[in-house]
Amino acid sequence: MKYASVTERLAGLGGAKWAVHFEARKLQAEGRRVIELTIGEPDVATPQILIDAAVRGLEAGRTGYSNGRGEAGLLRILAARYSQRRGRPFTPQQFLALPGTQTVLFLLLAALTDAGDEVLVADPMYATYEGVIRASGATMVPVQLSPEHGFRLQAADVAAKITPRSRVLFLNSPHNPSGAVLTKDDIRALGELAVEHDLWIVSDEVYEDLVFPGVSFASPLDFPEFADRTVAAASISKSHAAPGFRSGWCVGPEEFISRALPLAETMLFGNQPFLADATAAALASPSDVAGGMAERFKRRADSLYETLEGVAGLRVHRPEAGMFALIDVRASGMSGERFALDLLARTGVAVMPGESFGNGLAGWLRVSLTRPDAELAEAAEAIAEFAKQRVAA
Template identity: 80%
Template sequence: MKYASITDRLADLGGAKWKVHFEARKLRAEGRKIIELTIGEPDVPTPDRLIDAATAALQQGRTGYSNGRGEAGLLHALTARYGQRRGRKFTPQQFLCLPGTQTVLYLLFAALTEAGDEVLVADPMYATYEGVIRASGATMVPVRLLPENGFRLQAADVAAKITPRSRVLFLNSPHNPSGAVLGRDDIAALGALARQHDLWIVSDEVYEDLVFPGVAFHSPLDFPELADRTIAAASISKSHAAPGFRSGWCVGPEEFIARALPLAETMLFGNQPFLADATAAALAAPSDVAPGMAARFQHRAQMLHQRLNGVAGLRVTLPQAGMFALIDVTASGQSGEAFAMALLRAKGVAVMPGESFGPGLAGWLRVSLTRPDEDIAAAAEAIATFAQEQVPA
């Protein structure tokens, strides 16, 4: 039997990256005590006001078909939110509502790229980025992020990778897995490159509300001169502790949205009205939970840094946002995957190997900060002990 080429392009991009996570779940099911620091799920339940809004919408019969663009109330809430935050006017015609950021990104690359095109993306990157790029037939062109630059994408490094086939500059700030946040000057320099080479800018901004105290968030949407080439994606999964709602959106030029709408309608002809109503309620006011999460995640990153940085050659980078911290374990002489799997089996601590996020993070670990302080402290002690045991006698 014959299969479409997309199945070959994506064949090695599925669950293999989550091997340590799945092994941890298996061990826990067998009765082993595991501190799971692999995935980035909010550490608080979805706020009552979102549950109440969704419940009220269900009770009011908001269970019918929607339109392909999004419910009017949600489009109005998005227009108001982006106008207030970006300091310029937006219209409802600049938005598409879809079930989560992952679906949005699949749509964007399907609408912007095809076989022969290239997408410039930071390395390391979120584990599914390669898949949403490859799905369209485009080629991913990784641009290395360096710890000495704070894992912030540098315009000069991007410029060195641009070719006549380059079509999209894919940004992620705040960045997963590093927690780095691009500064205004960083974005201005990257935007100048995009204009010079006629590149689209796709910006994953799902962690916008989880910047740590004292850190400023900037978006290419802040720059009017980039408005005709920037499409941003986000959702309420992180900011409002509602990952199961699967409610996301993209914002971009009206012409792009009009051209992408038929494609979106072939994927899902309108998302659920009751979830749209809950999302509109979420966006109508500042998040109830994001400030607390950001403060806790920053504190937990500092806990890891204080306990582990310098122990047996470990190096912990302090994030500026998001749900994760990175640990450099190259001094152990092991890959991140080998270290993570051995740590899980020896100490019952599950973390993600850096290799799951690209070759730029080989020999590193990504540690979720979404467990309680006592779990983070216990994990730090276990990692320290394990790392010291790896040092040759």
């Protein structure tokens, strides 16, 4: 039987990257105790205001079809939110509501690239980025991030990878997996490069509200001079502890939104009205849970650093935002994948191998900060003992 070429392009880019996570779930199902530090599930329940708004919508019969752009009330709330945060006016016509950031990113790359086009993206990167890039036939061009630069994308490194086929500069700040946050100067330099080479900027900003205390968030949307070439994606999954709601959006120039609308309508025709109502209620005021999560995740990252930094050659990268910390385990002589699989088998601690996030993180681990303090401390001690045994062997 014959298949479309997209199935070949995406082979191995889906669940295969999460093999350690699935193995951990399998062990749990068999009754083994596992400390799961693999995925970014918020550590608090979905706020009651979202649940109440969704229930009210259901009870009011808000279960019919939406339109392709999204519900008018949500689009108005989004326009007001971005106008206030970015310091310039946004209109409802600059937004599309979609089911989660993943769907948004698929739409953006499909709308901006064709076969043979190149997308510049930081390496390491979130595990699904290669898939959303390659789905359209575009070519991913990884730009190596450096721990010495705090895993912040450098304009000079991007410039060295630009070719006549370059079409999109794909940004992610706050960054998953490193937790790095691009500064305003970083954004300005990258934006100027995009202007010089006529590149679109796609900006994944899903962790904006989980910036740690004392750290400032910046977006290319802050700069009017980049407005005609920037499209950004976000959702309530992280900021409002509602990943199962699958409620996200994109924001960009009105012309882009108009051109992308038929594609969005072909994929799915708008998000669910009762979930749009809940999302509007969530975004009408600051998140009740984001600040607390950011403080806890910073404290846990600091604790992880204090326990593991320098032990058996381990190095810990301290994040500035988000839900994860990185551990360099190259001194063990093992790949990140081998370390993670053996750690899980021997100790019941499940972490993600860095290789799942690109070649730039080979020999590293990504550790979720979303488990309770005591569990994370127990896991850190297990990682330390495992690393010591590897060095002694």
